[in-house]
Amino acid sequence: MRGAADCPAPTRGRPRSEAAELAIVEGVVKLLEEGVPLAELSIERIARTAGVGKATIYRRWSGKEELFVDVVASIEGPDPELPGTSLRDDLIRLLEHMRRRGLNLRNSALLHNVFAQMKTLPKLWDAYHEVVVEPRRRAMHGVLRRAVAEGELPEGTDIELAGDLLSGPMLLRTVMRSDAPLADDLSARVVDTVLRGLLNAPGTEGVRREKPQVPPLG
Known part of the structure; x- marks a missing residue:
């Protein structure tokens, strides 16, 4: 996750001026709001x-790709701080951030338009995945690995698959199915459903020291 302890922000040249950075980011947003396509935004025009x-x-x-990624991240808002109280709480917080991001995409014409344009610009789309998406994915995997180490999940849990099982439903509803409901309790329902499956997978009996508290079905 961007800004997480295991993913320090890269340093770029001289110490930053917050006022200058804010002016630059706001300048890009202003141009986008005026309808200037991402592909037509030049550094010279942004500076002016x-x-x-x-x-x-x-x-x-x-370059522009790195700048645009920071602009999009600023529009999306900061990544969540994890409570660290339990596996379930941390996972719900991560998925809730995805759910709210999906709501922002639906409610913000600017953000929706920027994402649509990003998908047609491979370098920018790749930079966004490298700087924003991958750190968030690593944060999810970090939570799951800690749960295995602390006995909340069975040893041998497929971290990659578990992460996909948790993120997949939310991505489906927020990205691919724009008409799908994003109910307030969706994050908790996804987490509880996946955790039940992971905790009751064949061959996992007796390998947990501490079972996470998952509400019963119904």
Whole structure:
């Protein structure tokens, strides 16, 4: 997850000026709100809109892709802090962030438009996955690995598959099925359903030291 302890933010050149960075990000958002396509946004135009020099932008971002990723992340909002109270609580917090992001995509014309454009720009789409999506995926895997180490999940749990089982339903509803409901309790229902499956998988009897508290069905 972006900003997580195991994924420190990269340093870029000189110490940053928060005021300059804010002006640059707001300049990009302003141009996007005016309908300028991502592909037509040049560093020169962004600098002019933000009231800074091009060198100021390049000291902070290596190019447009890196800048755009930070702009999209700022529109999406910060990643969640995990409570750390239990496996279930941490997983619900991660999925709830995905659910709210899906609501933002539906409610924000700007964010929806930016994502649609990003998918047509392979370099930008790859940069977004590398900087934003992959850290979030690693955060999910970190939670699951800790649960195995602490006996909340069976030894030998397929971390990759478990992460996909948890994220998949939320991604389906937020990305592929724009008409699907995103109920307030959806995150908890997904987590509880997947945990029941993981805890009752064949061959896992007697391998847990501490079973997570999962509400009963119904």
